[in-house]
Amino acid sequence: MTDYNELLRNGVVKRRLLRKSTNVFMLGLTGALTLLALVPLFWIIGYVVYRGGSNINIALFTQMPRPMGVAGGGVLHAIEGSIIVTILATTFAVVPGVLAAFYASRNPNTPLGVALRFSTDVLSGVPSIIVGLFGYALIVKPEKHYSALAGGVALAVIMLPTIIRTTEEMLKLVPSNLREGSLALGAPEWKTSVSVLLPAALNGVITGVLLSVARAAGETAPLLFTTLGNDRFDVGAIVSSGITNHQSIFAIIGRIFNSPIDSLPLTLWKYAQQPYPERVNQAWAVAFVLLVLVLATNIIARVWIELRKRKLRG
Amino acid sequence: MRKSLYVTMFALLVAALVLTACAQTATPTATVAPATEVPVATTVPTVAPTATLAPGSVQVNAGGATFPLPLYQQWTYAYQYVDPSVVINYQGTGSGAGKSGILDGTLDFAGSDSILSADQYTQGKDLQMYPMVASAVVPVYNLVPAKAVPTGTTLPALVLDGQTLVDIYNAKVNTWNDPEIAKLNPGWDGYLPTSKITVVHRSDGSGTTEIFTNALTAFSADWTAGHGQSVTWPVDKAGSGIGGAKNQGVAAAVVNTPNSIGYVELAYANSNGMSKVSLVNKAGKTVVANGASIASAMTDFATAFDAHLNAVIVNGAGDGSWPITGYTYIILHTTSMTDCAKASKIVEYLNWALTDPTAAKAAATLGYSVLPTSIRDTVLAKLAEVTCNGQPVK
């Protein structure tokens, strides 16, 4: 047993103290940094609630926009537009995304598999404005009009990488004995994938879809170049005029998808730039609605996956 | 050790929440000052239309200049009552986007403050521009007086002339108390700050910039940066320039930057309650930007229209003319439209906009000037020449 004084003289105790205090300091620092990172989150949410919450009224959700100088007005057109564009984008992105993920999870090392993962990474890094330019060049210019369809395609390109990535992760997490058992029972490969693997990974896939929907719902740049914006877009009016006119359901749907359309982030962007304080207030209200929708979708997705994890574990 | 860690972090969390709460109670200083209420255009209906789209209704998609956007929104809204069978959707995407949209064929008609170039006329083959209204681009400023202003007195509006404005935007005049500025503003004697001038300009391409740079070119040969929707600003090179996106960005930049000057369209200056510069025009008179001075500028150039109905109306010679004025145009294909129902609806709408008293009232209330009768008749006559599939429209 060495003498404590000897240790002191050797500086061992000092060094030990130094190491201990560095330890406490650095660990405390990591905690502080975590809190620091949360400050902007609460600040942004708080500020949007503060400025937007006071401008929320029922008219915002139920009325079409009115020009400056006319009382009232809302953003119903943007809400309908966002829903339609998101539905289109999800339809376009989910099918290719999930199927491509099947390939990636089964064949990660083939040339196509490697190229697929590389493309997914690159696509997730492409700036959203370039995706908008792509949508313009691909669909708007040849068709000679802006449309919800073009917007859906642009958003689908943004959603695709997230869907592929999450589906691939989920498929990997499915225990291999599930697949092996299905094959042992004589089911062909495709039936195994569709009837066994997919349902097992379904919750994760849905989470991935919800997360990418949340991301796409908040994108402005791609929609700038593909959907133009439309203050007169009213699904109700199109449907009722179609019914009065005895148009087929396909014609009505075609009309909805082919017209220029507005959306929440686009409306937010436009209103925030106008000189009239009433419009700016409306912009903040829209920001509030958008933030609530996006955050709610995120939270729902995560709650879902958390519950499923608990179920699988327990 | 763990416990002390958690205690520290808890304390930091409380601090963070307190900080966030403090930030909330402070009123945001960066908002552009909310200003005079926008006058309600009482002749525009205030009740939403209850009729659904009539069967066989036509959807017209248009886009372009943001400058006349508030007016076009009023017009298209009111037009729903005049003719429920057409839905006109005008979006403020910008003059350039409007021009490329009509060239691409993705828009049915376009709005633009900026005149099509010869190349674009050739490319579009049968494009025609129709002036709708005129408005003013007005320099706005934000000055912090060098010494306190005694209560009860207000400083007069800043006065500049063409040469001084060019020198400011050329970065030749750098400080507010420069003799060139002081000479024009005896009322500001002793109040002009000594600080450098921060010059704000548009960062995005815009018809507003085109009108403004047209004026600068006309004011003095010293302005060599050219004119157009986008120019290279000498003040950027000198380091005293800030770019604001769209009119609102410039307005916000001026409001938030003490001792700065910028240029915005009249409607934006009015609705944001900004301080406007009075200019000394070509005739040597000091004028303010308002309906009368814009109308005077229009009459100065009443005969200056070319075959395409384009006219640059800056630096007018009239006594009461505002020197930085411009038309805003609608661009239309004149012979190559194939959807005749749509073509006739568009021409009807434009006729209504030019002749109907409701439309004129809306324009006046929002700060735009309608065309004088003689000019308007010229435009209407040109509009009547539009054909569709060989047949005259309407």
Add this chain to the structure above:
Amino acid sequence: MYLQNLSNLRKIMKISTTKKNDVLKKIRQLFNHGDRPWNGLIIIMSVIVLVLMLAIGYMLWQQSALSRVKFGWGFLVPTNNPTWDPYNDIFQAWPFIYGTLMTSFVALLLALPISLGIAIFLAELCPAWLRTPLNWLIELLAAIPSVIYGLWGIFIFLPKVVAPIGDALFTAFAAVPVIGPFFAGPIPQSGASRLAASLILAIMIIPTIAAVSRDVFQAIPDSQREAALALGSTEWETIWQVLLPYGLSGILGAIILGLGRALGETMAVTMVIGNSINGSISILKPGYTMASIIANEFAEATSELHTSSLVEIGLILFIITLLLNMLARFLVWSVARKTPSEARA
């Protein structure tokens, strides 16, 4: 005997069961051959994704032909006299390349320590009950739409946080010899500057880097930690000297992901960077990035050459993204080669 009866039975039944068996056999064959269409389908979908990336690259390449031919490599040359002159049809991309590189680099510099701190905290120190909520909160940061970051930036963050920081940096560093030019000029009153863009970008990429790094830390086997602790190191020493080097490649991957996000961010940056083309290298001056010039000027482009130059800037951005991803792939591949035999044990 039993077997005899069975085969007799089979022979008797054969007549009536053959047809049914045939039909069943045909159905089964159809199902088995369903593998082919299925495999074909997923291959086609994968090819679609691949083709999508190539199509975007091709579109960018093709639409920028005009300016590529006219300006060649001079488009990229760094110059202190930046010209972006739509009036005289002279275009040069260096100011935007500089702006993008600088803001992304500074954002990364600021975000990295914070993200690593968060990752370490979440992976190592956090009590289990706090872990899930904190994870969610950090990921919510990533979910906030870009436009809302921009709005919050303009109205609150810039005047209240960035402008004071800018003033402090100006007074502290502007006179220092080597790094002085990077802090030249007082920050504009509104706060719009490259510093603002860097700070907001840092906030936006923190969740990306933190989430991936956290996963990396959680994947490190406990044996490493136990070995280090057994040798008498403190927790921090374990993290700093054992875990970080072990997970370095994963963290590098996280950094590249975050960098990719920072490079491409458009809306928030456009709203706060001041949008000014100037020759200053200072972080306190307003600037421009590649994504924001496209956003600002594309709709208003005055000539074919102007449009083509903007698309060429998009092409440069796309190529940088490609190169970054190739670098990431290479890192992953080189690490995968090392394990298991050469992995740190």
